[in-house]
Amino acid sequence: MLSGKQKSYLRSKAHHLTPIFQIGKGGLTEPIIKQIEEALEARELIKVSILQNCEEDKSDIAAHLQEAGMEVVQIIGKIIVVYKESQEKKQIVLP
Template sequence: MEKLRGKQKHYLRGEAHHMHPLFAVGKNGLSAEWLTQLTGAIDKRELIKVNILQNSDVTTTEVKEAIEQNTAITVVQTIGRVLVLYLPASHEEDQRYSLKVAKL
């Protein structure tokens, strides 16, 4: 997947603004199982927020790097302990944001 351009990121940030985090990173940290679950969930939704809990042993930067290095997911934005993640859906019926992003 090519890198997102400014306009595309701006659109995705706007769309994610009113969303609540669907996933959390807690004291168990980042496991391969957690990344698999995250990838499965984002494939249906394309755009989700992840919250890093106060009791987590990992930093926001570590979570961002782990997600970007081990998956095809793009970290669109980090706000404090919340990350906005984007991955175009593999099934056409789930492509709510990627069709618009491709046109920007």
């Protein structure tokens, strides 16, 4: 679990990032979760965009991501910022 200070730091790091995943009509599926986990292993911090035609609620998607072991840093509009510490390529040092 991240502290408020750590979340604030990660939000500032994520500000310039562009979303690399889009969740659409199919919703959040197992293959998408696997791909997000692989991207987090490489980058540690990513943005996920939720398209208008997505039938799932953004808070439900965030809950599913947290159940999969990822930290949801921020939900702003239709963008979810996700963090997971890398096992091999640790790049971000939390305060």
